[in-house]
Amino acid sequence: MYDVIVVGARCAGAPAAMLLARKGYRVLLLERARFPADTVSTLYIHQPGVALLDRWGLREPLAATGCPPINSALHQVGDIRIEGWGLPVAGIDVAYAPRRTVLDPLLADAAASAGATFRDGCSVSGLVTEHGRVAGVRLGRDATVVRAPLVVGADGMRSLVAAAACAPTVLEQPRKTCIYYGFWAGVPARFEAYGAAGRWVCCAPTHDGRTLVGVYFPQDEFPQIRGRAERAYREAIAATAPDLHRRLLSGRQVGKLYGHGTQRNFFRQPTGPGWVLLGDAAHHKDSISGDGITDAFCQAQLLADSLDGLGPRGLADPAALDAALHRYAVAQQSLLLPRFQATMVSTRLAPHRRLGALAMIAADPVRTTRYFTGVAGVDHAIESLVNPLSPSDSDVLATVGKEVPT
Ligand SMILES: Cc1cc2nc3c(=O)[nH]c(=O)nc-3n(C[C@H](O)[C@H](O)[C@H](O)COP(=O)(O)OP(=O)(O)OC[C@H]3O[C@@H](n4cnc5c(N)ncnc54)[C@H](O)[C@@H]3O)c2cc1C
The missing domain is CATH 3.50.50.60 (FAD/NAD(P)-binding domain)
Structure with missing residues (x-):
């Protein structure tokens, strides 16, 4: 049949x-x-994924669900802030993070x-x-x-x-990281990522005015972190992404914290x-x-x-x-x-080991655009x-x- x-x-x-x-x-x-x-x-869909949705006639239906378009990014490691966005792919220059x-x-x-x-x-x-x-x-x-x-x-x-x-x-490669993430109300954000030794904090806006905030830890910390996940999550954000942490203090976490410790490669x-x-x-x-x-x-x-x-x-x-x-x-x-x-x-x-290169990218708009084009996988x-x-x-x-x- x-x-x-x-x-x-x-x-x-x-x-x-x-x-x-x-x-x-x-x-x-x-x-x-x-x-x-x-x-x-x-939830994050890079521009090439959105370009495929567009090719299939599904980008506009997705946008019509109220999913906020994302077209600017901040990556910060220590004091170095890279702000910008990548080149369009097939005319598409937005990302989405739909539920x-x-x-x-x-x-x-x-x-x-x-x-x-x-x-x-x-x-x-x-x-x-x-x-x-x-x-x-x-x-x-x-x-x-x-x-x-x-x-x-x-x-x-x-x-x-x-x-x-x-x-x-x-x-096959061994498992490398584990992650905890949650949803926040009252926390406006773009696509943001903050790096430090052994930590990677990311956030993106999604449906219903919520912002997803996630923290990556080394996989070998998973056995200790899983018993105190909420605390480890908040401590990592405060230490790695102080600016985001301040915004979280004036918002509220909605629902539970999600965790994943079995990401195979x-x-x-x-x-x-x-x-x-x-x-x-x-x-x-x-x-x-x-x-x-x-x-x-x-x-x-x-x-x-x-x-x-x-x-x-x-x-x-x-x-x-x-x-x-x-x-x-x-x-x-x-x-x-x-x-x-x-x-x-x-x-x-280990983004802290690339501070020299990241500083050069942050200082040069052309390099910044190339960097975010690479982040999007174009x-x-x-x-x-x-x-x-x-x-x-x-x-x-x-x-x-x-x-x-x-
Ligand atoms: C913590 C975490 C964060 C992530 N963040 C992102 C992100 O920001 N951006 C991104 O692009 N990707 C992200 N991913 C990865 C992304 O979610 C997956 O790559 C994607 O969902 C894969 O889609 P899939 O259709 O291949 O598989 P799945 O989403 O796993 O879907 C498989 C489906 O098959 C069904 N199924 C299984 N067995 C059977 C069966 N026997 N009979 C019938 N149905 C069956 C299941 O019910 C399921 O619905 C993340 C993953 C994790 C774990």
């Missing part, structure tokens, strides 16, 4: 389902949670509007395999079988699809016969760079581009599907690897992903793509 089954309906799965449904594939999108459902996240209870249903609704069948409250319990290929999924306790030539695992860091398909981990092999992994299922990294949502969007777009021109008949042809998945795997790794390495540097929580690879190629270039690329796999 279906050409593609997508497991997981958040930042990776829902856009993938939407894009594939728009291409005419019959898509089933399955989600264990009942939406709207919150998830642990500091996931708003963003994720908006994405899932867009998939359903594109023609995908969306079922939330529906848990995948296993994969169906036939002749050495994944050929569908089993649902729920009674293990009802639903078939499709392609199963997309967009089911997060602890992916069942990855485990059931025996996707090997091809690169890995790449899994992203594809195999009849299956592909997207988002955190394929690649997870420390959230300090605020990239996971943008990475998930990029992978959804890359998969849709890689399957371009295949059509339902091509999808049912194992050789054609494997070649398309190979194209996806190569593009995915070359897009994500450089930023993974840069993030591993940030997780050392590079050539991401620009060509969010800027659709002209038709003639696409034709050339399609011809080149037929040469793989080797």
